[in-house]
Amino acid sequence: MNKGELTKAVAEDAGISQDQAGKAVNAVFEHISGAMKARDQVAIAGFGTFHAKTRNARTGRNPATGKEIEIPEKTSAAFKPATALKDI
Numbered sequence: 590m591n592k593g594e595l596t597k598a599v600a601e602d603a604g605i606s607q608d609q610a611g612k613a614v615n616a617v618f619e620h621i622s623g624a625m626k627a628r629d630q631v632a633i634a635g636f637g638t639f640h641a642k643t644r645n646a647r648t649g650r651n652p653a654t655g656k657e658i659e660i661p662e663k664t665s666a667a668f669k670p671a672t673a674l675k676d677i
Contacts, residue, residue: 621639625639625640625666626641633671637668637669637671640668640669641664642666643663644664644665646660648660
């Protein structure tokens with residue numbers, strides 16, 4: 590399912606126009622990403638938790654040359670599904 594299909598399904602289930610559903614879906618995604626950028630987590634009961642995850646800096650190896658390189662610290666988005674979602 591892509592974003593367009595999700596918007597259409599929300600519109601049908603909620604009995605609203607696709608334009609209104611699109612605005613609602615976009616608002617949800619914007620608030621989730623905004624919270625994660627602010628290092629807050631978003632917990633949705635029965636669905637899961639969105640949070641920012643930081644990987645520590647480390648030493649890696651260039652596979653082509655074998656030379657060691659420093660890999661910087663990186664923060665990325667992470668999702669932990671709720672137990673109900675894990676049992677699909």
